[in-house]
Amino acid sequence: xxxxxxxxxxxxxxxxxxxxxxxxxxxxxxxxxxxxxxxxxxxxxxxxxxxxxxxxxxxxxxxxxxxxxxxxxxxxxxxxxxxxxxxxxxxxxxxxxxxxxxxxxxxxxxxxxxxxxxxxxxxxxxxxxxxxxxxxxxxxxxxxxxxxxxxxxxxxxxxxxxxxxxxxxxxxxxxxxxxxxxxxxxxxxxxxxxxxxxxxxxxxxxxxxxxxxxxxxxxxxxxxxxxxxxxxxxxxxxxxxxxxxxxxxxxxxxxxxxxxxxxxxxxxxxxxxxxxxxxxxxxxxxxxxxxxxxxxxxxxxxxxxxxxxxxxxxxxxxxxxxxxxxxxxxxxx
Amino acid sequence: xxxxxxxxxxxxxxxxxxxxxxxxxxxxxxxxxxxxxxxxxxxxxxxxxxxxxxxxxxxxxxxxxxxxxxxxxxxxxxxxxxxxxxxxxxxxxxxxxxxxxxxxxxxxxxxxxxxxxxxxxxxxxxxxxxxxxxxxxxxxxxxxxxxxxxxxxxxxxxxxxxxxxxxxxxxxxxxxxxxxxxxxxxxxxxxxxxxxxxxxxxxxxxxxxxxxxxxxxxxxxxxxxxxxxxxxxxxxxxxxxxxxxxxxxxxxxxxxxxxxxxxxxxxxxxxxxxxxxxxxxxxxxxxxxxxxxxxxxxxxxxxxxxxxxxxxxxxxxxxxxxxxxxxxxxxxxxxxxxxxxxxxxxxxxxxxxxxxxxxxxxxxxxxxxxxxxxxxxxxxxxxxxxxxxxxxxxxxxxxxxxxxxxxxxxxxxxxxxxxxxxxxxxxxxxxxxxxxxxxxxxxxxxxxxxxxxxxxxxxxxxxxxxxxxxxxxxxxxxxxxxxxxxxxxxxxxxxxxxxxxxxxx
Numbered sequence: 001x002x003x004x005x006x007x008x009x010x011x012x013x014x015x016x017x018x019x020x021x022x023x024x025x026x027x028x029x030x031x032x033x034x035x036x037x038x039x040x041x042x043x044x045x046x047x048x049x050x051x052x053x054x055x056x057x058x059x060x061x062x063x064x065x066x067x068x069x070x071x072x073x074x075x076x077x078x079x080x081x082x083x084x085x086x087x088x089x090x091x092x093x094x095x096x097x098x099x100x101x102x103x104x105x106x107x108x109x110x111x112x113x114x115x116x117x118x119x120x121x122x123x124x125x126x127x128x129x130x131x132x133x134x135x136x137x138x139x140x141x142x143x144x145x146x147x148x149x150x151x152x153x154x155x156x157x158x159x160x161x162x163x164x165x166x167x168x169x170x171x172x173x174x175x176x177x178x179x180x181x182x183x184x185x186x187x188x189x190x191x192x193x194x195x196x197x198x199x200x201x202x203x204x205x206x207x208x209x210x211x212x213x214x215x216x217x218x219x220x221x222x223x224x225x226x227x228x229x230x231x232x233x234x235x236x237x238x239x240x241x242x243x244x245x246x247x248x249x250x251x252x253x254x255x256x257x258x259x260x261x262x263x264x265x266x267x268x269x270x271x272x273x274x275x276x277x278x279x280x281x282x283x284x285x286x287x288x289x290x291x292x293x294x295x296x297x298x299x300x301x302x303x304x305x306x307x308x309x310x311x312x313x314x315x316x317x318x319x320x321x322x323x324x325x326x327x328x329x330x331x332x333x
Numbered sequence: 334x335x336x337x338x339x340x341x342x343x344x345x346x347x348x349x350x351x352x353x354x355x356x357x358x359x360x361x362x363x364x365x366x367x368x369x370x371x372x373x374x375x376x377x378x379x380x381x382x383x384x385x386x387x388x389x390x391x392x393x394x395x396x397x398x399x400x401x402x403x404x405x406x407x408x409x410x411x412x413x414x415x416x417x418x419x420x421x422x423x424x425x426x427x428x429x430x431x432x433x434x435x436x437x438x439x440x441x442x443x444x445x446x447x448x449x450x451x452x453x454x455x456x457x458x459x460x461x462x463x464x465x466x467x468x469x470x471x472x473x474x475x476x477x478x479x480x481x482x483x484x485x486x487x488x489x490x491x492x493x494x495x496x497x498x499x500x501x502x503x504x505x506x507x508x509x510x511x512x513x514x515x516x517x518x519x520x521x522x523x524x525x526x527x528x529x530x531x532x533x534x535x536x537x538x539x540x541x542x543x544x545x546x547x548x549x550x551x552x553x554x555x556x557x558x559x560x561x562x563x564x565x566x567x568x569x570x571x572x573x574x575x576x577x578x579x580x581x582x583x584x585x586x587x588x589x590x591x592x593x594x595x596x597x598x599x600x601x602x603x604x605x606x607x608x609x610x611x612x613x614x615x616x617x618x619x620x621x622x623x624x625x626x627x628x629x630x631x632x633x634x635x636x637x638x639x640x641x642x643x644x645x646x647x648x649x650x651x652x653x654x655x656x657x658x659x660x661x662x663x664x665x666x667x668x669x670x671x672x673x674x675x676x677x678x679x680x681x682x683x684x685x686x687x688x689x690x691x692x693x694x695x696x697x698x699x700x701x702x703x704x705x706x707x708x709x710x711x712x713x714x715x716x717x718x719x720x721x722x723x724x725x726x727x728x729x730x731x732x733x734x735x736x737x738x739x740x741x742x743x744x745x746x747x748x749x750x751x752x753x754x755x756x757x758x759x760x761x762x763x764x765x766x767x768x769x770x771x772x773x774x775x776x777x778x779x780x781x782x783x784x785x786x787x788x789x790x791x792x793x794x795x796x797x798x799x800x801x802x803x804x805x806x807x808x809x810x811x812x813x814x815x816x817x818x819x820x821x822x823x824x825x826x827x828x829x830x831x832x833x834x835x836x837x838x
Contacts, residue, residue: 210427
């Protein structure tokens with residue numbers, strides 16, 4: 001029993017240990033290799049890093065809930081793009097023309113509602129048809145992306161509202177607005193996952209679905225709530241990001257699903273469900289962002305960055321498997 | 334137990350359940366009185382688990398009725414059963430291992446506070462109260478995955494104490510418990526009965542049945558054999574009811590010479606699964622392994638087939654010490670395993686008969702880069718004739734064959750690899766009576782042809798019928814090896830229950 005606790009504690013702390021190693025490595029390597037004279041662990045640089053983590057990070061919180069529930073959502077990148085279009089386009093709609101700056105909350109609400117509805121639709125299909133979430137959301141990923149292109153073809157959708165940009169670029173207590181959203185969402189999802197009946201039931205479903213059914217837990221509604229939540233968070237991520245940038249390209253958000261899943265898995269979630277945490281997922285998101293930024297800092301080009309992240313992900317999963325081997329009595333597979 | 338005309342808490346009347354080709358339950362009726370411990374007995378396949386699934390709402394009965402406290406109920410699912418106060422303690426653990434003990438005990442019914450929050454305080458307090466009653470050596474916050482299997486079983490049992498149960502069904506609850514834990518379990522049962530709860534107790538262990546039950550109901554081949562008061566009968570009478578006939582002990586007498594020792598095992602152990610197992614099988618001999626589920630028989634077979642690493646001991650094939658690293662290794666050394674779960678482990682159900690039969694040797698049946706269809710068909714034809722496999726042709730998908738013919742395909746598959754040792758795990762599970770005796774004859778015939786055959790079975794008539802010698806296993810050890818001449822049902826049952834031998838303790 002003692003051994004199990006030790007490895008569990010190791011695993012829980014592992015992602016933060018990895019982040020520390022990254023920080024040390026890039027700080028030292030940066031001294032010799034960096035093209036700019038700036039130190040890597042500069043305060044502003046770290047703040048910027050957190051801000052840049054927000055779009056992936058906010059979605060990753062939803063993904064850790066969906067994954068502990070034993071599902072996966074591949075459509076988040078497409079939902080992200082749709083929500084962005086709704087946000088920017090709705091501000092130009094004639095019915096809102098009389099609102100002045102009050103168009104901003106209206107556009108936000110519409111974007112968030114769109115994301116929630118699309119996520120809930122995924123959940124409803126998974127619940128009612130029993131088709132695997134991987135397949136359902138794979139279809140949704142293609143379908144929703146299709147809607148994005150139907151809207152404006154290959155052209156970007158743009159609308160700059162300077163009040164909105166000011167809000168997005170504001171810093172409260174020295175921390176950027178997107179970072180505040182990331183931290184708030186992390187806290188909220190941590191609460192849902194560890195403190196609510198819904199969160200614990202979702203974990204039970206992902207861990208042992210049959211046991212959950214035998215205990216009278218209604219699997220479908222829990223799943224649908226989680227899909228609606230991740231849809232909402234994908235939209236929230238878009239709202240936070242595009243309030244500042246003001247222009248959405250129809251290909252935006254592509255591969256976000258994969259980055260999000262990578263982060264969540266690095267943070268300790270099991271792809272088959274039952275285990276994972278919001279805090280771990282935040283660690284995963286920061287670790288990836290550090291890696292991208294750090295490798296850039298020491299002059300590695302972008303394509304190599306992806307190779308390195310891919311290798312690290314696989315190495316982590318191999319290590320995890322080694323830690324989990326149950327000893328000699330186990331059946332060989 | 335004071336009211337002489339008390340009405341049963343649970344009554345089943347004329348339950349009939351048929352599956353395609355099998356009448357699994359044929360008019361089963363029995364009732365459980367409040368405060369009574371009622372044993373449900375029968376061989377594997379007698380219909381006990383089907384009956385429990387009907388009671389739990391997993392199977393819909395074709396006929397018959399269920400009454401709870403005198404009222405007729407229809408069990409539409411596990412929830413209905415629970416709502417009616419019927420609680421199942423499953424043999425297979427039904428736990429979420431990443432969650433805490435408390436969350437598992439109250440799974441589906443976590444106490445709430447405002448905003449949908451879990452009321453951890455109440456949850457921990459209630460769970461700890463139950464755990465205290467059970468004298469469990471862990472607390473509510475422990476992660477279930479960190480517990481031993483026996484303690485996980487205690488968590489499962491703790492669930493029975495969370496609701497106002499009217500009847501609790503224990504399905505082989507002691508299979509993984511130590512003696513001390515059994516005492517606690519029996520205390521729990523007597524507490525429950527003192528409150529007027531009826532208990533259905535399913536077990537193969539005679540000593541437990543006679544220690545704690547009040548009445549015994551016996552099923553055989555899906556039919557109700559009768560209910561008796563425990564104090565009026567003895568083990569022999571119950572065995573007689575379960576097996577139904579004066580056992581056909583006229584085993585096919587050994588009519589051929591035994592050959593060399595083909596396989597010998599010395600002091601083989603595998604962690605906690607089995608310890609210090611030694612035996613040998615000669616060519617032309619059938620060695621039966623008899624014991625309860627979980628006694629370690631299948632694990633020994635898996636070790637011999639290279640699926641598990643032994644922690645100690647040695648395996649000798651034809652007198653030569655070997656290390657079997659993988660199934661491919663085992664096959665190369667002439668060891669074949671017909672696994673326990675025919676459909677899950679033995680066959681690819683969606684593939685046709687021929688392809689299933691030649692599966693282990695497709696690598697060798699090549700004509701250039703292509704499959705040698707002709708050679709495959711020849712192999713299939715040969716074993717179809719030899720084993721009398723009834724199928725419209727090799728193109729037939731094995732999923733469409735009867736259980737007996739499916740089993741023959743698996744046996745044919747391994748015979749075609751020309752093994753010297755054939756291990757057969759539960760050869761007739763889920764096979765109807767007619768085909769059973771065919772499979773038995775086949776196993777005898779194979780031994781006569783010079784194969785060394787190991788038969789693992791949980792059915793006493795089967796193991797008595799086909800074996801030349803029988804190794805009786807109890808909790809990971811061979812308690813005794815009987816020759817066909819000296820074995821009796823009584824001695825066999827005692828050996829597998831860990832009775833009459835000091836090594837059991």
